Amino acid sequence: MSEKLDHRKKYTRKILKESIIHLLGTKPISSVTVKEICEIADINRSTFYTHYQDHFDLLHKIxxxxxxxxxxxxxxxxxxxxxxxxxxxxxxxxxxxxxxxxxxxxxxxxxxxxxxxxxxxxxxxxxxxxxxxxxxxxxxxxxxxxxxxxxxxxxxxxxxxxxxxxxxxxxxxxxxxxxxxxxxxxxxx
Structure with missing residues (x-):
């Protein structure tokens, strides 16, 4: 069960990273929202917040x-x-x-x-x-x-x-x- 959770966490973080990178291709980080990141990643905001404080935290971690x-x-x-x-x-x-x-x-x-x-x-x-x-x-x-x-x-x-x-x-x-x-x-x- 732990391996499945780790895999899910890794996948979620990967897709969130890809989403913010995609958004940075078109707009500055100050204009990016968590809502946009979640829409592209196809996850809900509560899932995002279990991994990162905000979009700046996500960028910093990357x-x-x-x-x-x-x-x-x-x-x-x-x-x-x-x-x-x-x-x-x-x-x-x-x-x-x-x-x-x-x-x-x-x-x-x-x-x-x-x-x-x-x-x-x-x-x-x-x-x-x-x-x-x-x-x-x-x-x-x-x-x-x-x-x-x-x-x-x-x-x-x-x-x-x-x-x-x-x-x-x-x-x-x-x-x-x-x-x-x-x-x-x-x-x-």
């Missing part, structure tokens, strides 16, 4: 799950060499391909800006910290440089997602790493 999942995924590839930074970038992009709909919805203007900040922090952990430590950059400079670099990379990725992954992940990873490593001198090639 964001946390994605960030934790992405972190576990990237832990397998943690590296310290510059050439391997390209591999980490590829892995981040591959993860985003595998979770395209949800990532695109969460990074869209309709999602929460908190998710973008969480992704930036996670990315900084895996891409920037080793680079900063290896080059002896002071902590304050490191903070601003990593914000600058990762913000640019996030916006490139958002554009890539909006353009329906118009380039292979490997090519985009090379481009992003070239921008990071060469900066404006990339244009002089």
């Amino acid at each position: 964001e946390e799950e994605i960030v934790e999942d992405m972190s576990r995924y990237l832990q397998r590839y943690r590296t310290e060499l510059d050439e391997e930074a390209l591999k980490i970038t590829e892995k981040i992009l591959e993860y985003m391909i595998d979770h395209k709909d949800i990532i695109q919805a969460l990074l869209s203007p309709n999602g929460s800006s908190a998710f973008e900040k969480k992704v930036m922090e996670l990315t900084r952990l895996y891409m920037m910290n080793n680079l900063m430590n290896d080059n002896g950059i002071r902590q304050q400079e490191s903070k601003y440089l990593s914000i600058f670099v990762i913000s640019g990379a996030i916006h490139v990725i958002k554009e890539w997602l909006a353009n329906d992954l118009d380039q292979p992940a490997q090519e985009l990873a090379v481009l992003i790493n070239s921008f990071v490593n060469e900066g404006l001198s990339y244009l002089e090639k």
Whole structure:
């Protein structure tokens, strides 16, 4: 009996997540209602409230799950060499391909800006910290440089997602790493 309940809970949460992601494709989270989510999921509101406090709680839980999942995924590839930074970038992009709909919805203007900040922090952990430590950059400079670099990379990725992954992940990873490593001198090639 317990397994059946667990399966039912998992299914309910899955369908609620899919419903809110669908809605984020058309409207901002502030305009989404629990009633709309429940209509799309074909469940009643009392069922919704047994799982989540409100639609913001549901969105927050989705964001946390994605960030934790992405972190576990990237832990397998943690590296310290510059050439391997390209591999980490590829892995981040591959993860985003595998979770395209949800990532695109969460990074869209309709999602929460908190998710973008969480992704930036996670990315900084895996891409920037080793680079900063290896080059002896002071902590304050490191903070601003990593914000600058990762913000640019996030916006490139958002554009890539909006353009329906118009380039292979490997090519985009090379481009992003070239921008990071060469900066404006990339244009002089």
